[in-house]
Amino acid sequence: MAAGTLYTYPDNFRAAKALIAAQYAKANVKVAPNFVFGETNKTPEFTKKFPSGKVPAFEASNGKYLQDSNAIAYYVANEQLRGKNEYDTAQILQWIGFAEGEILPAGCAWVFPILGIIKNNAGAQEAFQRAKDDMRASLTILNSHLLTRTYLVGERITLADIVVACNLLNPYKYVLDPDYRKPFTNVNRWFVTLVNQPEFKAVLGEVVLCTKQAQAATGEQEAENYNIGDKDTNSLDRNSKRTSKAKRKKTRNKRRNRRNLKKETPKKAKELEPAEELDAADAALAEEPKSKDPFDSLPKGTFNVDDFKRFYSNEEESKSIPYFWEKFDPQNYSIWYCEYKYPQELAKVFMSCNLITGMFQRLDKMRKQAFASVCLFGEDNNSTISGIWFWRGQELAFPLSPDWQIDYESYDWKKLDPTDENTKKLVEQYFSWTGTDKDGRKFNQGKIFK
Amino acid sequence: MVANLQYLQNLSSYLKVKIEKPRYNEDSLCTCIVNGKIISGLSNIIAALLTESKSNLSGITSLENAEIQQWVEYGIVYVTHIYNNSQNLSLILKELNGILSRKTYLVSHKLTIADVLLYYILLNAMVSLPILEKEKYINVSRWFDNLQQENSLRQSKSFINFSTNYLISVAPARH
Protein backbone atom coordinates (compact mmCIF):
# COMPACT_ATOMS: atom_id res chain seq x y z
CA MET A 1 0.00 0.00 0.00
CA ALA A 2 1.27 3.43 -0.94
CA ALA A 3 2.42 5.78 1.78
CA GLY A 4 4.18 9.11 1.59
CA THR A 5 4.01 12.87 1.55
CA LEU A 6 1.80 15.08 -0.58
CA TYR A 7 2.97 18.59 -1.44
CA THR A 8 0.14 21.03 -1.88
CA TYR A 9 -1.35 24.25 -0.66
CA PRO A 10 -4.43 23.91 1.59
CA ASP A 11 -7.91 23.24 0.15
CA ASN A 12 -6.63 22.30 -3.28
CA PHE A 13 -9.33 20.36 -5.13
CA ARG A 14 -6.62 18.53 -7.07
CA ALA A 15 -4.88 17.37 -3.92
CA ALA A 16 -8.28 16.35 -2.57
CA LYS A 17 -8.52 13.60 -5.21
CA ALA A 18 -5.41 11.91 -3.83
CA LEU A 19 -6.42 12.47 -0.22
CA ILE A 20 -9.91 11.02 -0.75
CA ALA A 21 -8.49 8.03 -2.61
CA ALA A 22 -6.10 7.54 0.32
CA GLN A 23 -9.07 7.63 2.72
CA TYR A 24 -10.73 4.76 0.84
CA ALA A 25 -7.50 2.78 0.61
CA LYS A 26 -6.52 3.62 4.19
CA ALA A 27 -3.17 4.65 2.72
CA ASN A 28 -0.97 6.74 4.94
CA VAL A 29 -0.66 9.96 2.94
CA LYS A 30 0.47 13.04 4.83
CA VAL A 31 0.31 16.60 3.60
CA ALA A 32 3.74 18.23 3.78
CA PRO A 33 3.79 20.80 6.59
CA ASN A 34 5.29 24.24 5.96
CA PHE A 35 4.66 24.09 2.22
CA VAL A 36 4.50 27.61 0.79
CA PHE A 37 2.95 27.81 -2.64
CA GLY A 38 5.13 29.71 -5.11
CA GLU A 39 8.18 29.29 -2.87
CA THR A 40 8.66 25.69 -1.87
CA ASN A 41 7.71 24.43 -5.31
CA LYS A 42 10.19 26.80 -6.97
CA THR A 43 13.22 25.66 -5.03
CA PRO A 44 15.85 23.66 -6.94
CA GLU A 45 15.44 20.92 -4.39
CA PHE A 46 11.75 20.62 -5.31
CA THR A 47 12.12 20.91 -9.09
CA LYS A 48 14.82 18.27 -9.02
CA LYS A 49 12.21 15.84 -7.76
CA PHE A 50 9.28 17.38 -9.61
CA PRO A 51 10.47 19.09 -12.80
CA SER A 52 7.28 21.01 -13.58
CA GLY A 53 7.22 22.54 -10.12
CA LYS A 54 3.46 21.99 -10.01
CA VAL A 55 1.38 20.70 -7.15
CA PRO A 56 0.03 18.38 -6.00
CA ALA A 57 3.20 16.33 -6.04
CA PHE A 58 3.81 13.10 -4.19
CA GLU A 59 6.91 11.71 -2.58
CA ALA A 60 6.34 8.08 -1.69
CA SER A 61 8.03 6.71 1.43
CA ASN A 62 9.85 4.23 -0.80
CA GLY A 63 11.59 7.18 -2.51
CA LYS A 64 9.43 7.28 -5.65
CA TYR A 65 8.15 10.58 -7.05
CA LEU A 66 4.92 11.28 -8.83
CA GLN A 67 3.20 14.33 -10.31
CA ASP A 68 -0.31 15.02 -11.48
CA SER A 69 -3.30 14.71 -9.17
CA ASN A 70 -4.99 11.89 -11.09
CA ALA A 71 -1.84 9.81 -11.30
CA ILE A 72 -1.24 10.27 -7.58
CA ALA A 73 -4.83 9.38 -6.76
CA TYR A 74 -4.49 6.21 -8.84
CA TYR A 75 -1.27 5.29 -7.08
CA VAL A 76 -2.60 5.68 -3.53
CA ALA A 77 -5.98 4.06 -4.35
CA ASN A 78 -7.17 0.51 -3.79
CA GLU A 79 -8.68 -2.13 -6.05
CA GLN A 80 -12.27 -0.98 -5.76
CA LEU A 81 -11.33 2.56 -6.76
CA ARG A 82 -9.28 1.40 -9.76
CA GLY A 83 -12.09 -0.73 -11.21
CA LYS A 84 -12.81 -4.40 -10.82
CA ASN A 85 -11.79 -5.38 -14.39
CA GLU A 86 -9.91 -3.91 -17.37
CA TYR A 87 -13.03 -2.52 -18.95
CA ASP A 88 -14.03 -0.73 -15.74
CA THR A 89 -10.52 0.71 -15.46
CA ALA A 90 -10.69 1.87 -19.06
CA GLN A 91 -14.01 3.58 -18.35
CA ILE A 92 -12.48 5.25 -15.32
CA LEU A 93 -9.74 6.63 -17.58
CA GLN A 94 -12.41 7.81 -19.98
CA TRP A 95 -14.13 9.78 -17.20
CA ILE A 96 -10.86 11.20 -15.96
CA GLY A 97 -10.25 12.41 -19.50
CA PHE A 98 -13.69 13.97 -19.53
CA ALA A 99 -13.10 15.61 -16.15
CA GLU A 100 -9.82 17.15 -17.27
CA GLY A 101 -10.68 17.94 -20.88
CA GLU A 102 -14.28 19.11 -20.61
CA ILE A 103 -15.30 19.95 -17.07
CA LEU A 104 -12.15 21.53 -15.76
CA PRO A 105 -11.58 24.11 -18.52
CA ALA A 106 -15.18 25.28 -18.30
CA GLY A 107 -15.10 25.26 -14.52
CA CYS A 108 -11.86 27.21 -14.31
CA ALA A 109 -12.92 29.81 -16.86
CA TRP A 110 -16.07 30.38 -14.84
CA VAL A 111 -14.82 30.13 -11.26
CA PHE A 112 -11.27 31.51 -11.42
CA PRO A 113 -12.17 35.12 -12.26
CA ILE A 114 -14.56 34.99 -9.30
CA LEU A 115 -12.01 33.59 -6.91
CA GLY A 116 -9.60 36.23 -8.14
CA ILE A 117 -7.22 33.57 -9.38
CA ILE A 118 -7.14 35.11 -12.84
CA LYS A 119 -7.68 38.71 -13.76
CA ASN A 120 -11.15 39.58 -14.85
CA ASN A 121 -10.85 41.48 -18.11
CA ALA A 122 -12.72 41.57 -21.41
CA GLY A 123 -11.08 38.34 -22.53
CA ALA A 124 -12.12 36.61 -19.33
CA GLN A 125 -15.68 37.89 -19.74
CA GLU A 126 -15.96 36.25 -23.11
CA ALA A 127 -14.50 33.02 -21.85
CA PHE A 128 -16.86 33.30 -18.92
CA GLN A 129 -19.97 33.21 -21.13
CA ARG A 130 -18.65 30.30 -23.14
CA ALA A 131 -17.78 28.48 -19.95
CA LYS A 132 -21.39 28.56 -18.76
CA ASP A 133 -22.53 26.92 -21.98
CA ASP A 134 -19.71 24.40 -22.00
CA MET A 135 -20.47 23.49 -18.42
CA ARG A 136 -24.11 22.95 -19.32
CA ALA A 137 -23.08 20.61 -22.13
CA SER A 138 -20.86 18.57 -19.79
CA LEU A 139 -23.51 18.37 -17.09
CA THR A 140 -26.07 17.20 -19.65
CA ILE A 141 -23.84 14.30 -20.62
CA LEU A 142 -23.24 13.39 -16.98
CA ASN A 143 -26.91 13.74 -16.17
CA SER A 144 -28.09 11.23 -18.72
CA HIS A 145 -25.34 8.82 -17.76
CA LEU A 146 -26.41 9.03 -14.12
CA LEU A 147 -30.09 8.54 -14.84
CA THR A 148 -29.62 4.80 -14.84
CA ARG A 149 -26.53 4.58 -12.69
CA THR A 150 -25.78 5.39 -9.09
CA TYR A 151 -22.06 5.91 -9.65
CA LEU A 152 -20.13 6.53 -12.86
CA VAL A 153 -18.55 3.11 -13.32
CA GLY A 154 -19.57 -0.35 -12.16
CA GLU A 155 -22.18 0.72 -9.57
CA ARG A 156 -19.52 1.37 -6.97
CA ILE A 157 -17.54 4.46 -6.04
CA THR A 158 -14.35 4.60 -8.12
CA LEU A 159 -11.65 7.09 -9.07
CA ALA A 160 -13.98 8.28 -11.82
CA ASP A 161 -16.41 9.63 -9.20
CA ILE A 162 -13.64 11.11 -7.09
CA VAL A 163 -11.98 12.91 -9.99
CA VAL A 164 -15.15 14.19 -11.67
CA ALA A 165 -16.64 15.29 -8.33
CA CYS A 166 -13.46 17.12 -7.31
CA ASN A 167 -13.32 18.94 -10.62
CA LEU A 168 -16.93 19.98 -10.03
CA LEU A 169 -16.29 21.01 -6.45
CA ASN A 170 -15.59 24.71 -6.98
CA PRO A 171 -18.34 25.15 -9.57
CA TYR A 172 -20.88 23.57 -7.18
CA LYS A 173 -19.65 25.71 -4.31
CA TYR A 174 -19.50 29.03 -6.11
CA VAL A 175 -21.43 29.24 -9.37
CA LEU A 176 -23.90 26.43 -10.02
CA ASP A 177 -26.81 28.14 -8.34
CA PRO A 178 -30.13 26.35 -7.72
CA ASP A 179 -31.64 27.59 -10.98
CA TYR A 180 -28.71 26.61 -13.12
CA ARG A 181 -28.35 23.16 -11.62
CA LYS A 182 -32.06 22.39 -11.42
CA PRO A 183 -32.27 20.38 -14.67
CA PHE A 184 -29.39 18.17 -13.57
CA THR A 185 -31.24 16.16 -10.91
CA ASN A 186 -29.15 13.05 -11.39
CA VAL A 187 -25.83 14.89 -11.20
CA ASN A 188 -27.01 16.75 -8.12
CA ARG A 189 -28.08 13.54 -6.40
CA TRP A 190 -24.79 11.86 -7.28
CA PHE A 191 -22.68 14.83 -6.16
CA VAL A 192 -24.49 15.28 -2.84
CA THR A 193 -24.23 11.57 -2.14
CA LEU A 194 -20.49 11.62 -2.79
CA VAL A 195 -19.56 14.65 -0.75
CA ASN A 196 -21.48 13.16 2.16
CA GLN A 197 -19.51 9.92 2.22
CA PRO A 198 -17.30 9.82 5.31
CA GLU A 199 -14.15 9.45 3.14
CA PHE A 200 -14.99 12.62 1.21
CA LYS A 201 -16.05 14.51 4.31
CA ALA A 202 -12.79 13.71 6.06
CA VAL A 203 -11.00 15.65 3.34
CA LEU A 204 -13.52 18.24 2.16
CA GLY A 205 -15.41 18.97 5.34
CA GLU A 206 -19.02 20.05 4.95
CA VAL A 207 -19.62 21.06 1.33
CA VAL A 208 -22.23 23.80 1.07
CA LEU A 209 -23.75 24.13 -2.37
CA CYS A 210 -23.98 27.53 -3.98
CA THR A 211 -27.17 29.44 -3.24
CA LYS A 212 -26.52 32.50 -5.30
CA GLN A 213 -24.13 32.78 -8.20
CA ALA A 214 -21.04 34.63 -7.14
CA GLN A 215 -20.04 37.40 -9.56
CA ALA A 216 -16.58 38.29 -10.72
CA ALA A 217 -15.21 41.59 -9.57
CA THR A 218 -14.73 44.03 -12.41
CA GLY A 219 -12.37 47.00 -12.75
CA GLU A 220 -10.65 48.02 -9.56
CA GLN A 221 -12.82 45.88 -7.30
CA GLU A 222 -11.03 43.05 -5.66
CA ALA A 223 -12.54 39.62 -6.03
CA GLU A 224 -12.14 39.06 -2.30
CA ASN A 225 -14.85 41.60 -1.60
CA TYR A 226 -17.44 39.15 -2.72
CA ASN A 227 -19.09 36.92 -0.27
CA ILE A 228 -19.08 33.58 -1.98
CA GLY A 229 -21.00 30.57 -0.84
CA ASP A 230 -22.97 32.32 1.87
CA LYS A 231 -23.40 29.66 4.50
CA ASP A 232 -26.46 31.07 6.19
CA THR A 233 -28.93 31.08 3.34
CA ASN A 234 -30.88 28.01 2.31
CA SER A 235 -28.76 25.31 0.84
CA LEU A 236 -30.16 22.91 -1.69
CA ASP A 237 -29.18 20.00 0.37
CA ARG A 238 -31.97 19.47 2.85
CA ASN A 239 -29.95 16.72 4.34
CA SER A 240 -27.06 18.81 5.43
CA LYS A 241 -29.55 21.04 7.17
CA ARG A 242 -31.21 18.08 8.78
CA THR A 243 -28.00 16.76 10.14
CA SER A 244 -27.11 19.90 11.94
CA LYS A 245 -30.64 20.17 13.26
CA ALA A 246 -30.39 16.66 14.52
CA LYS A 247 -27.12 17.45 16.21
CA ARG A 248 -28.76 20.20 18.17
CA LYS A 249 -31.52 17.93 19.35
CA LYS A 250 -29.70 15.59 21.63
CA THR A 251 -31.62 12.54 22.60
CA ARG A 252 -32.11 12.04 26.24
CA ASN A 253 -31.67 8.56 27.44
CA LYS A 254 -33.59 7.46 30.43
CA ARG A 255 -32.59 4.10 31.68
CA ARG A 256 -33.51 4.50 35.33
CA ASN A 257 -36.12 1.84 35.61
CA ARG A 258 -34.36 -0.81 33.66
CA ARG A 259 -32.50 -1.93 36.75
CA ASN A 260 -35.71 -3.42 38.12
CA LEU A 261 -35.83 -5.78 35.20
CA LYS A 262 -32.22 -6.81 35.33
CA LYS A 263 -32.57 -8.03 38.90
CA GLU A 264 -35.13 -10.55 37.75
CA THR A 265 -33.25 -12.18 34.95
CA PRO A 266 -30.53 -14.13 36.76
CA LYS A 267 -33.06 -15.78 39.06
CA LYS A 268 -35.09 -17.02 36.16
CA ALA A 269 -32.06 -18.40 34.43
CA LYS A 270 -31.16 -20.38 37.54
CA GLU A 271 -34.63 -21.81 37.89
CA LEU A 272 -34.36 -23.17 34.39
CA GLU A 273 -30.94 -24.77 34.70
CA PRO A 274 -31.95 -28.15 36.12
CA ALA A 275 -34.81 -28.68 33.65
CA GLU A 276 -32.86 -31.16 31.57
CA GLU A 277 -31.35 -30.42 28.20
CA LEU A 278 -33.54 -27.56 27.15
CA ASP A 279 -31.66 -25.79 24.41
CA ALA A 280 -31.55 -22.03 24.58
CA ALA A 281 -34.45 -21.65 22.16
CA ASP A 282 -36.72 -24.06 24.00
CA ALA A 283 -35.77 -22.41 27.23
CA ALA A 284 -36.86 -19.06 25.90
CA LEU A 285 -40.07 -20.59 24.59
CA ALA A 286 -40.78 -22.24 27.90
CA GLU A 287 -40.31 -18.92 29.55
CA GLU A 288 -42.64 -17.08 27.24
CA PRO A 289 -45.96 -17.42 29.06
CA LYS A 290 -44.30 -16.56 32.35
CA SER A 291 -42.96 -13.28 30.98
CA LYS A 292 -43.99 -10.77 33.56
CA ASP A 293 -45.97 -7.60 33.19
CA PRO A 294 -43.34 -4.88 33.66
CA PHE A 295 -45.93 -2.79 35.50
CA ASP A 296 -46.23 -5.46 38.22
CA SER A 297 -43.38 -3.92 40.12
CA LEU A 298 -45.40 -0.73 40.67
CA PRO A 299 -48.16 -0.22 43.26
CA LYS A 300 -51.63 -0.89 41.91
CA GLY A 301 -53.58 2.05 43.29
CA THR A 302 -57.32 2.52 43.03
CA PHE A 303 -57.74 3.27 39.34
CA ASN A 304 -59.16 0.46 37.22
CA VAL A 305 -57.82 1.04 33.74
CA ASP A 306 -59.99 -1.65 32.16
CA ASP A 307 -63.16 -0.15 33.58
CA PHE A 308 -62.22 3.23 32.21
CA LYS A 309 -61.50 1.80 28.77
CA ARG A 310 -64.85 0.06 28.69
CA PHE A 311 -66.60 3.23 29.77
CA TYR A 312 -64.71 5.29 27.22
CA SER A 313 -65.60 2.91 24.39
CA ASN A 314 -69.28 2.74 25.25
CA GLU A 315 -70.12 6.26 26.32
CA GLU A 316 -69.95 9.74 24.87
CA GLU A 317 -66.95 11.84 25.88
CA SER A 318 -69.32 14.13 27.79
CA LYS A 319 -69.63 11.22 30.22
CA SER A 320 -66.33 9.43 29.89
CA ILE A 321 -64.14 12.46 30.53
CA PRO A 322 -65.81 13.36 33.87
CA TYR A 323 -65.67 9.65 34.68
CA PHE A 324 -61.94 9.71 34.04
CA TRP A 325 -61.36 12.62 36.39
CA GLU A 326 -63.54 11.07 39.06
CA LYS A 327 -61.69 7.74 39.06
CA PHE A 328 -58.15 8.80 38.15
CA ASP A 329 -55.62 8.02 40.87
CA PRO A 330 -52.84 10.63 40.67
CA GLN A 331 -50.80 8.88 43.39
CA ASN A 332 -50.16 5.83 41.29
CA TYR A 333 -50.81 6.95 37.73
CA SER A 334 -49.38 9.77 35.66
CA ILE A 335 -50.54 11.74 32.62
CA TRP A 336 -48.18 12.57 29.75
CA TYR A 337 -48.18 14.69 26.63
CA CYS A 338 -46.11 13.45 23.70
CA GLU A 339 -45.08 15.10 20.50
CA TYR A 340 -43.31 13.55 17.50
CA LYS A 341 -39.92 15.22 17.17
CA TYR A 342 -39.60 15.18 13.40
CA PRO A 343 -42.81 16.59 11.92
CA GLN A 344 -40.92 17.91 8.88
CA GLU A 345 -40.22 14.31 7.95
CA LEU A 346 -43.85 13.24 7.93
CA ALA A 347 -44.73 13.20 4.28
CA LYS A 348 -47.91 11.29 3.63
CA VAL A 349 -50.76 11.12 6.08
CA PHE A 350 -51.03 7.39 5.56
CA MET A 351 -47.40 6.93 6.50
CA SER A 352 -47.88 8.96 9.64
CA CYS A 353 -50.91 7.02 10.81
CA ASN A 354 -48.96 3.98 10.22
CA LEU A 355 -46.29 5.25 12.52
CA ILE A 356 -48.84 5.53 15.31
CA THR A 357 -50.39 2.11 14.69
CA GLY A 358 -46.97 0.54 14.48
CA MET A 359 -45.96 2.05 17.78
CA PHE A 360 -49.17 0.83 19.47
CA GLN A 361 -48.54 -2.64 18.15
CA ARG A 362 -45.02 -2.68 19.52
CA LEU A 363 -46.22 -1.44 22.88
CA ASP A 364 -48.81 -4.20 23.05
CA LYS A 365 -47.80 -5.45 26.47
CA MET A 366 -48.21 -1.97 27.88
CA ARG A 367 -51.92 -1.91 27.15
CA LYS A 368 -53.03 -3.41 30.46
CA GLN A 369 -51.88 -0.45 32.50
CA ALA A 370 -51.88 2.34 29.96
CA PHE A 371 -54.13 4.30 27.66
CA ALA A 372 -53.47 6.87 24.98
CA SER A 373 -55.11 8.96 22.36
CA VAL A 374 -52.60 10.00 19.71
CA CYS A 375 -53.69 12.37 16.97
CA LEU A 376 -52.46 13.44 13.60
CA PHE A 377 -53.03 17.08 12.68
CA GLY A 378 -52.73 18.69 9.27
CA GLU A 379 -52.48 17.14 5.84
CA ASP A 380 -49.92 15.59 3.45
CA ASN A 381 -46.49 17.19 3.77
CA ASN A 382 -47.62 19.42 6.61
CA SER A 383 -48.57 17.45 9.66
CA THR A 384 -47.71 16.81 13.28
CA ILE A 385 -48.32 13.95 15.69
CA SER A 386 -49.05 14.43 19.37
CA GLY A 387 -51.00 12.67 22.06
CA ILE A 388 -52.08 12.25 25.64
CA TRP A 389 -51.14 9.15 27.60
CA PHE A 390 -51.59 7.83 31.05
CA TRP A 391 -50.02 4.79 32.68
CA ARG A 392 -49.24 3.26 36.00
CA GLY A 393 -46.30 4.86 37.79
CA GLN A 394 -44.83 8.30 37.92
CA GLU A 395 -41.92 7.76 35.55
CA LEU A 396 -41.66 7.38 31.81
CA ALA A 397 -42.86 3.79 31.36
CA PHE A 398 -40.89 2.80 28.27
CA PRO A 399 -37.58 1.94 29.94
CA LEU A 400 -39.46 -0.75 31.91
CA SER A 401 -39.30 -3.18 29.01
CA PRO A 402 -36.74 -3.84 26.30
CA ASP A 403 -39.68 -4.37 23.92
CA TRP A 404 -40.77 -0.76 24.27
CA GLN A 405 -37.60 0.91 23.10
CA ILE A 406 -38.14 1.54 19.41
CA ASP A 407 -40.44 4.52 19.33
CA TYR A 408 -40.39 6.62 22.42
CA GLU A 409 -37.13 8.40 21.74
CA SER A 410 -38.64 9.87 18.59
CA TYR A 411 -41.08 11.76 20.79
CA ASP A 412 -40.73 14.53 23.31
CA TRP A 413 -42.44 13.59 26.57
CA LYS A 414 -43.88 16.03 29.06
CA LYS A 415 -45.41 14.95 32.33
CA LEU A 416 -48.60 16.85 33.04
CA ASP A 417 -49.87 18.06 36.38
CA PRO A 418 -53.34 16.48 36.88
CA THR A 419 -54.51 19.44 38.95
CA ASP A 420 -53.65 21.98 36.28
CA GLU A 421 -56.50 23.46 34.23
CA ASN A 422 -54.43 23.15 31.05
CA THR A 423 -54.12 19.42 31.59
CA LYS A 424 -57.91 19.22 31.82
CA LYS A 425 -58.17 21.02 28.50
CA LEU A 426 -55.61 18.80 26.79
CA VAL A 427 -57.25 15.62 28.07
CA GLU A 428 -60.60 16.88 26.88
CA GLN A 429 -59.24 17.77 23.44
CA TYR A 430 -57.35 14.55 22.82
CA PHE A 431 -59.96 12.22 24.29
CA SER A 432 -62.65 13.79 22.14
CA TRP A 433 -60.53 14.22 18.99
CA THR A 434 -61.22 17.89 18.49
CA GLY A 435 -59.30 21.11 18.01
CA THR A 436 -55.98 21.85 16.40
CA ASP A 437 -52.32 21.36 17.16
CA LYS A 438 -50.39 24.24 18.66
CA ASP A 439 -49.75 25.79 15.23
CA GLY A 440 -53.40 25.60 14.24
CA ARG A 441 -53.31 22.48 12.02
CA LYS A 442 -56.71 20.81 11.97
CA PHE A 443 -57.37 17.45 13.57
CA ASN A 444 -57.05 14.80 10.87
CA GLN A 445 -57.08 11.37 12.47
CA GLY A 446 -56.79 9.85 15.89
CA LYS A 447 -55.79 6.47 17.23
CA ILE A 448 -56.62 5.06 20.62
CA PHE A 449 -54.25 2.83 22.52
CA LYS A 450 -56.40 0.67 24.71
CA MET B 1 -48.35 -12.86 5.35
CA VAL B 2 -46.23 -15.97 5.03
CA ALA B 3 -43.90 -13.81 3.00
CA ASN B 4 -43.00 -11.81 6.10
CA LEU B 5 -41.22 -14.82 7.52
CA GLN B 6 -39.35 -15.05 4.23
CA TYR B 7 -38.16 -11.43 4.58
CA LEU B 8 -37.00 -12.24 8.09
CA GLN B 9 -34.99 -15.19 6.79
CA ASN B 10 -33.43 -12.95 4.12
CA LEU B 11 -32.49 -10.34 6.69
CA SER B 12 -31.19 -12.92 9.10
CA SER B 13 -28.81 -14.39 6.54
CA TYR B 14 -27.77 -10.96 5.27
CA LEU B 15 -27.01 -9.74 8.78
CA LYS B 16 -25.57 -13.12 9.76
CA VAL B 17 -27.69 -13.31 12.89
CA LYS B 18 -29.54 -16.53 13.58
CA ILE B 19 -33.27 -16.50 14.18
CA GLU B 20 -34.91 -19.51 15.76
CA LYS B 21 -38.46 -20.81 15.64
CA PRO B 22 -39.88 -18.15 13.32
CA ARG B 23 -43.68 -18.39 13.36
CA TYR B 24 -46.84 -16.39 13.84
CA ASN B 25 -48.02 -16.07 17.41
CA GLU B 26 -51.62 -16.09 18.60
CA ASP B 27 -52.02 -12.41 17.64
CA SER B 28 -50.69 -13.33 14.18
CA LEU B 29 -47.56 -11.35 14.77
CA CYS B 30 -44.24 -12.57 13.43
CA THR B 31 -42.41 -14.06 16.36
CA CYS B 32 -39.02 -15.62 16.71
CA ILE B 33 -36.08 -16.03 19.03
CA VAL B 34 -33.04 -13.86 18.61
CA ASN B 35 -30.09 -14.60 20.84
CA GLY B 36 -32.29 -16.45 23.32
CA LYS B 37 -34.93 -13.76 23.53
CA ILE B 38 -38.45 -14.06 22.20
CA ILE B 39 -39.36 -11.10 20.06
CA SER B 40 -42.63 -10.38 18.30
CA GLY B 41 -43.49 -7.96 15.57
CA LEU B 42 -41.50 -7.58 12.39
CA SER B 43 -39.96 -4.22 13.20
CA ASN B 44 -39.02 -5.29 16.74
CA ILE B 45 -37.31 -8.32 15.29
CA ILE B 46 -35.52 -6.22 12.69
CA ALA B 47 -34.30 -3.91 15.43
CA ALA B 48 -33.03 -6.88 17.42
CA LEU B 49 -31.25 -8.33 14.38
CA LEU B 50 -29.58 -4.99 13.77
CA THR B 51 -28.36 -4.73 17.34
CA GLU B 52 -27.04 -8.27 17.33
CA SER B 53 -25.30 -7.89 13.97
CA LYS B 54 -23.36 -4.78 14.97
CA SER B 55 -23.66 -3.80 11.31
CA ASN B 56 -23.52 -0.18 10.30
CA LEU B 57 -26.95 -0.26 8.71
CA SER B 58 -28.46 2.06 11.30
CA GLY B 59 -28.51 5.80 11.11
CA ILE B 60 -25.99 8.00 12.82
CA THR B 61 -28.23 10.69 14.26
CA SER B 62 -31.51 10.11 16.08
CA LEU B 63 -33.28 11.84 13.22
CA GLU B 64 -31.84 9.35 10.75
CA ASN B 65 -32.98 6.52 12.96
CA ALA B 66 -36.48 7.96 13.13
CA GLU B 67 -36.55 8.16 9.34
CA ILE B 68 -35.34 4.59 9.06
CA GLN B 69 -38.12 3.56 11.41
CA GLN B 70 -40.68 5.29 9.18
CA TRP B 71 -39.41 3.42 6.14
CA VAL B 72 -39.38 0.09 7.92
CA GLU B 73 -42.96 0.72 8.95
CA TYR B 74 -43.88 1.78 5.43
CA GLY B 75 -42.26 -1.36 4.07
CA ILE B 76 -44.08 -3.67 6.43
CA VAL B 77 -47.52 -2.12 6.27
CA TYR B 78 -47.69 -0.92 2.66
CA VAL B 79 -45.04 -2.41 0.46
CA THR B 80 -45.84 -5.96 1.56
CA HIS B 81 -49.30 -5.48 0.01
CA ILE B 82 -48.01 -5.04 -3.51
CA TYR B 83 -48.59 -8.72 -4.05
CA ASN B 84 -52.32 -8.42 -3.35
CA ASN B 85 -53.11 -6.45 -6.47
CA SER B 86 -51.22 -4.76 -9.26
CA GLN B 87 -52.62 -1.35 -8.47
CA ASN B 88 -50.83 -1.36 -5.13
CA LEU B 89 -47.61 -2.12 -6.92
CA SER B 90 -47.86 0.83 -9.30
CA LEU B 91 -48.76 3.16 -6.44
CA ILE B 92 -45.77 2.13 -4.41
CA LEU B 93 -43.39 2.22 -7.38
CA LYS B 94 -44.61 5.65 -8.36
CA GLU B 95 -44.12 6.97 -4.87
CA LEU B 96 -40.66 5.46 -4.49
CA ASN B 97 -39.68 6.63 -7.95
CA GLY B 98 -40.37 10.23 -6.99
CA ILE B 99 -38.41 9.97 -3.77
CA LEU B 100 -35.46 8.19 -5.34
CA SER B 101 -35.05 10.75 -8.10
CA ARG B 102 -33.24 12.95 -5.57
CA LYS B 103 -31.80 10.32 -3.32
CA THR B 104 -29.27 7.56 -3.77
CA TYR B 105 -30.43 5.76 -0.63
CA LEU B 106 -33.68 6.13 1.28
CA VAL B 107 -32.15 7.67 4.37
CA SER B 108 -29.07 9.85 4.61
CA HIS B 109 -26.32 9.08 2.09
CA LYS B 110 -25.62 5.51 2.94
CA LEU B 111 -27.12 2.07 2.76
CA THR B 112 -29.36 1.42 5.75
CA ILE B 113 -31.69 -1.35 6.86
CA ALA B 114 -34.50 0.63 5.21
CA ASP B 115 -33.02 0.00 1.74
CA VAL B 116 -32.27 -3.60 2.58
CA LEU B 117 -35.77 -4.39 3.81
CA LEU B 118 -37.44 -2.76 0.82
CA TYR B 119 -35.07 -4.61 -1.48
CA TYR B 120 -36.23 -7.95 -0.13
CA ILE B 121 -39.89 -7.02 -0.14
CA LEU B 122 -39.75 -5.70 -3.70
CA LEU B 123 -37.55 -8.48 -5.03
CA ASN B 124 -40.24 -10.73 -6.49
CA ALA B 125 -42.07 -7.80 -7.99
CA MET B 126 -38.91 -6.57 -9.66
CA VAL B 127 -38.15 -10.03 -11.05
CA SER B 128 -41.39 -10.01 -13.01
CA LEU B 129 -41.59 -6.32 -13.82
CA PRO B 130 -41.79 -5.81 -17.60
CA ILE B 131 -38.91 -3.86 -19.12
CA LEU B 132 -41.11 -0.91 -20.00
CA GLU B 133 -42.20 -0.63 -16.38
CA LYS B 134 -38.58 -0.72 -15.29
CA GLU B 135 -38.05 2.20 -17.60
CA LYS B 136 -41.11 3.99 -16.26
CA TYR B 137 -39.83 3.68 -12.68
CA ILE B 138 -36.27 4.40 -13.72
CA ASN B 139 -35.18 5.77 -10.34
CA VAL B 140 -36.40 2.68 -8.53
CA SER B 141 -34.61 0.56 -11.12
CA ARG B 142 -31.37 2.44 -10.67
CA TRP B 143 -31.60 2.15 -6.88
CA PHE B 144 -32.42 -1.53 -7.06
CA ASP B 145 -29.66 -2.25 -9.54
CA ASN B 146 -27.14 -0.57 -7.28
CA LEU B 147 -28.27 -2.61 -4.27
CA GLN B 148 -28.19 -5.95 -6.05
CA GLN B 149 -24.48 -5.55 -6.84
CA GLU B 150 -23.69 -6.57 -3.29
CA ASN B 151 -23.34 -10.34 -3.33
CA SER B 152 -24.18 -10.79 0.32
CA LEU B 153 -27.42 -8.88 -0.20
CA ARG B 154 -28.39 -10.66 -3.41
CA GLN B 155 -27.54 -13.98 -1.76
CA SER B 156 -28.05 -16.88 -4.19
CA LYS B 157 -30.51 -15.03 -6.39
CA SER B 158 -29.52 -14.09 -9.93
CA PHE B 159 -29.11 -10.55 -11.18
CA ILE B 160 -32.21 -8.80 -12.40
CA ASN B 161 -31.55 -7.26 -15.77
CA PHE B 162 -31.78 -3.50 -15.89
CA SER B 163 -29.86 -3.35 -19.14
CA THR B 164 -29.49 0.37 -19.43
CA ASN B 165 -28.78 0.55 -23.16
CA TYR B 166 -32.09 -1.04 -23.81
CA LEU B 167 -33.87 1.20 -21.36
CA ILE B 168 -32.50 4.31 -22.97
CA SER B 169 -33.25 3.18 -26.50
CA VAL B 170 -36.82 2.25 -25.65
CA ALA B 171 -37.85 5.72 -24.65
CA PRO B 172 -35.09 8.18 -25.45
CA ALA B 173 -37.46 11.11 -25.57
CA ARG B 174 -38.17 10.94 -21.88
CA HIS B 175 -34.70 11.87 -20.86
Ligand SMILES: N[C@@H](CCC(=O)N[C@@H](CS)C(=O)NCC(=O)O)C(=O)O
Ligand atom coordinates in the same frame (compact mmCIF):
# COMPACT_ATOMS: atom_id res chain seq x y z
N1 LIG C 1 -2.59 18.35 -14.15
C1 LIG C 1 -1.98 18.76 -12.90
C2 LIG C 1 -2.07 20.26 -12.78
C3 LIG C 1 -1.41 20.79 -11.56
C4 LIG C 1 -1.38 22.28 -11.51
O1 LIG C 1 -1.65 22.96 -12.48
N2 LIG C 1 -1.07 22.81 -10.32
C5 LIG C 1 -0.99 24.23 -10.11
C6 LIG C 1 -1.74 24.64 -8.88
S1 LIG C 1 -3.38 24.09 -8.79
C7 LIG C 1 0.45 24.61 -9.87
O2 LIG C 1 1.12 23.94 -9.11
N3 LIG C 1 0.94 25.70 -10.46
C8 LIG C 1 2.27 26.21 -10.18
C9 LIG C 1 3.03 26.51 -11.40
O3 LIG C 1 2.50 26.28 -12.53
O4 LIG C 1 4.15 26.93 -11.22
C10 LIG C 1 -2.69 18.07 -11.75
O5 LIG C 1 -3.86 17.74 -11.87
O6 LIG C 1 -2.06 17.83 -10.73
